[in-house]
Amino acid sequence: AQSVTQPDIHITVSEGASLELRCNYSYGATPYLFWYVQSPGQGLQLLLKYFSGDTLVQGIKGFEAEFKRSQSSFNLRKPSVHWSDAAEYFCAVGGAAGNKLTFGGGTRVLVKP
Amino acid sequence: GAVVSQHPSRVICKSGTSVKIECRSLDFQATTMFWYRQFPKQSLMLMATSNEGSKATYEQGVEKDKFLINHASLTLSTLTVTSAHPEDSSFYICSARVWAGAGGNTEAFFGQGTRLTVV
Numbered sequence: 480a481q482s483v484t485q486p487d488i489h490i491t492v493s494e495g496a497s498l499e500l501r502c503n504y505s506y507g508a509t510p511y512l513f514w515y516v517q518s519p520g521q522g523l524q525l526l527l528k529y530f531s532g533d534t535l536v537q538g539i540k541g542f543e544a545e546f547k548r549s550q551s552s553f554n555l556r557k558p559s560v561h562w563s564d565a566a567e568y569f570c571a572v573g574g575a576a577g578n579k580l581t582f583g584g585g586t587r588v589l590v591k592p
Numbered sequence: 593g594a595v596v597s598q599h600p601s602r603v604i605c606k607s608g609t610s611v612k613i614e615c616r617s618l619d620f621q622a623t624t625m626f627w628y629r630q631f632p633k634q635s636l637m638l639m640a641t642s643n644e645g646s647k648a649t650y651e652q653g654v655e656k657d658k659f660l661i662n663h664a665s666l667t668l669s670t671l672t673v674t675s676a677h678p679e680d681s682s683f684y685i686c687s688a689r690v691w692a693g694a695g696g697n698t699e700a701f702f703g704q705g706t707r708l709t710v711v
Contacts, residue, residue: 513700515702520683520705520707521704521705522596522598522685522702522703522704522705523636523685523687523702524702525699525701525702528699569635569636573700579626579638579641580626580638580687580700581638582635582636582637583635584634584635585634585635587633
């Protein structure tokens, strides 16, 4: 069975500081990995995805993530956060085309002025 | 990216009534759509997979007679919560998969979600 763990429920970071959100997954085959962001009361917006190739993936809004197969991780990073980055972030794993996504529990990011 | 529209964004209904939520793919055809449920401050839980022209596949523990899913066309899937009760109050989100052909990548785009409150 596939699963995703986001160890940090909440993270508070100062505006301008760097951010790293952890994600560990369990999947029996080659994983398709995603990071989504959700603002309060809103749907999900895709930040980036990894299917294959370069293990360092660039996404929107200045985010990047690195796939590390040996650690079963897909951590999300941003060098300098903005107040607008305050939101809930979800890591998800899926299989080949058509397979359902399994989401992690989410990490809520708070940005201090 | 592809656009998925979900309607309504908010709905309040009386206990015992039924509510229909629509999920439309606006600029692409979606052979598969997914329905998720999200409780406050929690993650998304997959309820069912909706395939165009066939019966939906429900996850374990999801009552198929209570959560009716119809996927009659390649651009529309509906979720009907029948005989709603206060415990059905939740945030419901749909997603549609963009098919990139055999061997191609796939990506799911999400609707804006529907906040259902049953009073």
